Amino acid sequence: MGNYKVLxxxxxxxxxxxxxxxxxxxxxxxxFSLDKVSNARVExxxxxxxxxxxxNGSYSFSVPNGAYTIKAQLMQKNTVVASVQENITIKQDxxxxxxxxxxxxxxxxIENPNLNINGNVIDTNxxxxxxxxxxxxxxxxxxxxxxxxxxxxxxKKLPGEEPKESKKSEEKDEYNDLDQxxxxxxxxxxxxxxxxxxxQIPLSEAKISLMIAELEHKGLVEKIKKGRGNxxxxxxx
Numbered sequence: 001m002g003n004y005k006v007l008x009x010x011x012x013x014x015x016x017x018x019x020x021x022x023x024x025x026x027x028x029x030x031x032f033s034l035d036k037v038s039n040a041r042v043e044x045x046x047x048x049x050x051x052x053x054x055x056n057g058s059y060s061f062s063v064p065n066g067a068y069t070i071k072a073q074l075m076q077k078n079t080v081v082a083s084v085q086e087n088i089t090i091k092q093d094x095x096x097x098x099x100x101x102x103x104x105x106x107x108x109x110i111e112n113p114n115l116n117i118n119g120n121v122i123d124t125n126x127x128x129x130x131x132x133x134x135x136x137x138x139x140x141x142x143x144x145x146x147x148x149x150x151x152x153x154x155x156k157k158l159p160g161e162e163p164k165e166s167k168k169s170e171e172k173d174e175y176n177d178l179d180q181x182x183x184x185x186x187x188x189x190x191x192x193x194x195x196x197x198x199x200q201i202p203l204s205e206a207k208i209s210l211m212i213a214e215l216e217h218k219g220l221v222e223k224i225k226k227g228r229g230n231x232x233x234x235x236x237x
Contacts, residue, residue, distance in 0.1 A: 023090045026060035027099040029072055031082070032191060032233070037102055042072045065090045072100045080105050103226050104193075130187040134200060137183070141176050177203070181211055182220065185234045194223075194230040 029040045036057030043051035044061050045068055052059055054072075061070075067089045074082040082102035090096065184200050185192045198208045212232055215221045222233045 022062045022064055023093050024060060024062055024095045025068075025070070025088060025090070025098055026058070026095065027097050028058050029054050029100045029102065030057075031102055032104070034101075037074060037082075040072050040074045040100075040102065042070065042100070044068050044070045063090060065092065070098060070100070072102060074102055103224075104231065134180075134184070134187075137180060138202075141180070144176070177201070177207075178211055178215060181208075181215060182234065185221065185232055190236075191231060191233045194232055197232065 025044070029037045029042065031037050038055055038057050040054045040057075041051060042054050042059040043049060044063065046061070046063050046066075050061050050063075052061075059072075067087070069085060069087050071085045072083065073080050081104065083105050084100050084102050086098060086100060088096065088098055180201060181197060184197050188196065194208065194212065197212075198205060201208060203211075212221065212223060212230075216223055220235060222235055224231045224233065
């Protein structure tokens, strides 16, 4: 009986020491627009593993000293639509703030075009209308390009000199292409993958990359590397 008492007291003392030396990791879960995201699943690789559902967009874990990985996922119909993973090292007691920003999960191509970052369904009819508008814009651009191409062929070009009308046509075509990229990103809710932009514009991947670089240089968009692709965000004025 005496040995059992010693064992019980020892376990109580061990648990008390762990509780006394515990630290608190807490923070909020945000989307790309820095709005809180509800119902994200947050977990930390303690022993045993801890997890919770951030119903109000906030989470908190009590952990002993050590190195940890915190993961957050937003699920919709058993599909991950956004996720993030962060590492943190706890060396002493106290409170540690670690906010998490969810990135759309486009690396493995499992993104759902009918869901936004908060898992809400996007109006597919509105999306179809945007596609029709895009098709009309492409036809207009094609007609304007053909018109200026014919005018360029009729102009007499002096040796070593490029006609002024030709330069204006090229500048206008480049402006139309850049404006088209901006419209695509705006129609996608202010952010779109470079892959989606390339699908909607009949230009080469290299040309799309150059146009995005030009827009980024002008301060109109911001490019974020995510996995094997890029996410293009329209900057707010």
